[in-house]
Structures are given as C-alpha cells and as structure tokens.
Amino acid sequence: xxxxxxxxxxxxxxxxxxxxxxxxxxxxxxxxxxxxxxxxxxxxxxxxxxxxxxxxxxxxxxxxxxxxxxxxxxxxxxxxxxxxxxxxxxxxxxxxxxxxxxxxxxxxxxxxxxxxxxx
Amino acid sequence: xxxxxxxxxxxxxxxxxxxxxxxxxxxxxxxxxxxxxxxxxxxxxxxxxxxxxxxxxxxxxxxxxxxxxxxxxxxxxxxxxxxxxxxxxxxxxxxxxxxxxxxxxxxxxxxx
Numbered sequence: 001x002x003x004x005x006x007x008x009x010x011x012x013x014x015x016x017x018x019x020x021x022x023x024x025x026x027x028x029x030x031x032x033x034x035x036x037x038x039x040x041x042x043x044x045x046x047x048x049x050x051x052x053x054x055x056x057x058x059x060x061x062x063x064x065x066x067x068x069x070x071x072x073x074x075x076x077x078x079x080x081x082x083x084x085x086x087x088x089x090x091x092x093x094x095x096x097x098x099x100x101x102x103x104x105x106x107x108x109x110x111x112x113x114x115x116x117x118x119x
Numbered sequence: 120x121x122x123x124x125x126x127x128x129x130x131x132x133x134x135x136x137x138x139x140x141x142x143x144x145x146x147x148x149x150x151x152x153x154x155x156x157x158x159x160x161x162x163x164x165x166x167x168x169x170x171x172x173x174x175x176x177x178x179x180x181x182x183x184x185x186x187x188x189x190x191x192x193x194x195x196x197x198x199x200x201x202x203x204x205x206x207x208x209x210x211x212x213x214x215x216x217x218x219x220x221x222x223x224x225x226x227x228x229x230x231x
Contacts, residue, residue, distance in 0.1 A: 004162075032217065043209065043221040044163075093163070097217055108219065110155075110163040 002028045004096045006111035013084055014119055021079045021114045023094030029074035030096035034108065035067075038091040050077040084118040091115050121146035121212045125222035133230050134202055140195040140225050142210035151213040152193040154184055155221075158206045166208075169193060180204070202231045 003026040013019050023033055031052045036044040048058045048069050056069035066088075068080040077096075081088055095108040126141035144152065154166040167178025174186040184195045193210060210222040 034218070043223045046218055046220070049218065106217065107165070108217070112162040
C-alpha cells in the first residue's frame with residue numbers, strides 16, 4: 001500500500017501559540033488529502049478536505065480561520081492550529097487519496113496521527 | 120448526509136472465539152463501505168471494502184464482512200480471533216465526493 005507520514009507525531013504547546021502539522025504522501029502524488037480529528041475513545045471526525053492548488057473545504061462547524069490548511073504541493077498538506085487553546089488538544093489524523101493510474105485508485109491511506117496537547 | 124452506527128463499544132473475548140461486529144449505515148447514494156482497524160499505537164489500516172458485486176467480502180487477516188442492503192448493514196466477522204486482533208475497529212461509509220464517515224468504533228480485546 002501507499003505510505004502517508006505525519007510530522008510531528010506529538011507536540012505540546014502553550015495556549016495562544018500556533019502549531020503546524022505536516023502530512024506527506026511518500027510514494028504517490030495526492031491531489032486530495034483529508035484532515036480528521038479524533039477525541040479519546042471516539043471516532044474520527046472529518047474536519048476538512050485539502051485540494052492541491054485550491055482552497056480547502058471545511059466541514060460544518062469547523063472554524064476555517066482557526067484550522068488553516070495549505071496543500072501547496074502534490075505530496076504535502078499542512079494543518080496549522082492557530083491560537084491554540086486546551087480544547088484543541090486532540091489527535092489529528094490525515095489521509096491521502098490515491099489518484100487514478102494506480103492499483104490503489106481512490107483508496108485513502110492514513111497517516112499515523114499527531115497528538116496535540118495545549119497547556 | 121451519511122452516518123454510521125456501530126453497535127458494540129467494547130467487546131472482550133477469548134482466543135479462538137468467533138467475532139462479529141455490527142455496523143449499520145444510512146446514505147442515499149451509491150454505497151462504498153469499509154472496515155478499518157487501528158492497532159495500539161499504529162495508524163488506521165484498511166481491513167476490507169465493499170463497492171459492488173458479491174456482498175460477502177473477504178479482507179486481510181481472515182476477516183470478512185457481509186453487505187445486506189435490505190438491512191443497511193455491513194457486519195464484520197472473524198471465525199477465530201487471535202490475541203493480535205486486539206485493536207479498535209471502525210466501520211465507514213464513503214460518499215460520492217470521497218469523504219469518509221466513521222462509526223464510533225469498537226474496541227476489541229482478545230484474552231490469551
């Protein structure tokens with residue numbers, strides 16, 4: 001299968017600061033990536049869809065100004081949590097959709113996640 | 120909008136026991152259904168998927184799932200579990216725009 005990485009794997013920051021999380025597709029180009037949030041003992045909730053070269057589309061209830069998404073290249077999407085607060089502490093997971101031309105066409109592969117703790 | 124319901128929050132069973140995890144979905148469009156597994160400390164991995172055709176789908180690690188359209192269900196089964204099957208299991212439905220909606224997940228604990 002295809003490989004998706006995330007960096008950092010965990011981060012601790014002070015309230016009010018901004019944190020950037022990177023999602024990379026290592027062996028394929030992903031025109032579409034997705035960002036999810038997972039609270040302890042709960043499911044993954046889709047936050048936004050990241051499209052290469054265009055603006056991200058956010059799910060209802062997700063603040064676009066707080067969770068900035070940039071998909072500047074076919075292998076990298078970044079999620080920046082701006083002015084983080086303790087309630088933003090969560091596990092953030094990205095996935096990348098495999099484009100056409102591959103045996104894994106339209107599959108989504110998930111990154112290992114980033115644990116964010118805001119103090 | 121699509122939604123997924125998983126009936127069991129936590130399942131505890133012994134090795135060699137049979138496992139069945141329930142999943143019901145609601146979606147008005149063409150159904151693409153998935154089961155993912157998340158082992159402790161690891162990322163989500165695809166167990167199996169259903170797009171069309173034979174409603175009995177076989178996946179990796181001896182898992183299978185049956186799509187029953189009339190019941191809007193996609194239950195996951197394994198005839199004989201191993202200790203290494205201890206993990207979190209998620210059912211998901213994919214919409215036409217490739218967005219995945221996940222169920223709440225079921226924690227499976229297999230006792231040796």
